[in-house]
Amino acid sequence: MLVEARAKAEIALYSSRMWTRGFVANHDGNLSARVSEDRIVCTPTATSKADVDERSLVVTDASGAQVSGAKKPFGELNIHLAVYRARADVAAVVHAHPPYATALGVSGRELACFLPEAVVSLGERVPLVGLAAPGAPAVSAIEPWIAKHDAVLVQGNGVWAWGVDVEQAYLRLELVEHLATIAHHAIQWGGPQPLPKEITAPLVEARKKLFGR
Numbered sequence: 116m117l118v119e120a121r122a123k124a125e126i127a128l129y130s131s132r133m134w135t136r137g138f139v140a141n142h143d144g145n146l147s148a149r150v151s152e153d154r155i156v157c158t159p160t161a162t163s164k165a166d167v168d169e170r171s172l173v174v175t176d177a178s179g180a181q182v183s184g185a186k187k188p189f190g191e192l193n194i195h196l197a198v199y200r201a202r203a204d205v206a207a208v209v210h211a212h213p214p215y216a217t218a219l220g221v222s223g224r225e226l227a228c229f230l231p232e233a234v235v236s237l238g239e240r241v242p243l244v245g246l247a248a249p250g251a252p253a254v255s256a257i258e259p260w261i262a263k264h265d266a267v268l269v270q271g272n273g274v275w276a277w278g279v280d281v282e283q284a285y286l287r288l289e290l291v292e293h294l295a296t297i298a299h300h301a302i303q304w305g306g307p308q309p310l311p312k313e314i315t316a317p318l319v320e321a322r323k324k325l326f327g328r
């Protein structure tokens with residue numbers, strides 16, 4: 116859980132950063148934070164992430180029913196709620212369409228982590244969640260991946276990441292995009308080489324010790 120004032124400040128900060136980094140256009144993207152068992156702070160629907168400030172944020176209960184806020188919460192809140200249900204350790208979920216990582220997902224590809232540090236942060240791979248219609252099918256598609264992963268590519272719907280706070284969730288999303296950008300540039304020299312097992316095995320162990328997954 117996060118203190119509500121801090122959660123609101125972080126959501127405003129990282130909404131702005133998502134837009135500045137070119138991770139979203141139009142009304143793309145959404146961010147939320149769990150501040151108690153039954154209280155979620157989230158970005159308003161139909162708002163550019165450049166224009167999100169603390170006063171514009173919406174509060175819902177754990178079922179997604181609106182408690183306060185001038186605008187409605189975003190339509191993909193059901194996916195955020197599924198992550199909160201599945202992971203007691205998670206207090207923030209973020210989603211955006213960063214161009215390089217989203218390009219991988221729309222091409223039907225997952226992202227293998229080819230830098231040792233990334234294996235610790237994200238695991239050996241950022242999996243691809245298959246195409247699903249919005250609503251219940253989208254939730255069912257992502258649910259099997261939530262327990263073991265902290266970031267996923269969703270075919271046709273960009274990158275989703277979660278963490279203990281908004282900063283950690285955002286930084287995971289940013290790392291996915293950075294890796295996808297490097298992978299894109301590496302293609303001109305033959306593509307990123309996979310890390311051998313003797314390098315990844317201790318990193319996977321280190322990740323287990325750090326994060327329990």
Ligand SMILES: [Zn+2]
Pocket residue numbers: 143144210211212272273
């Ligand atoms: Zn999206």
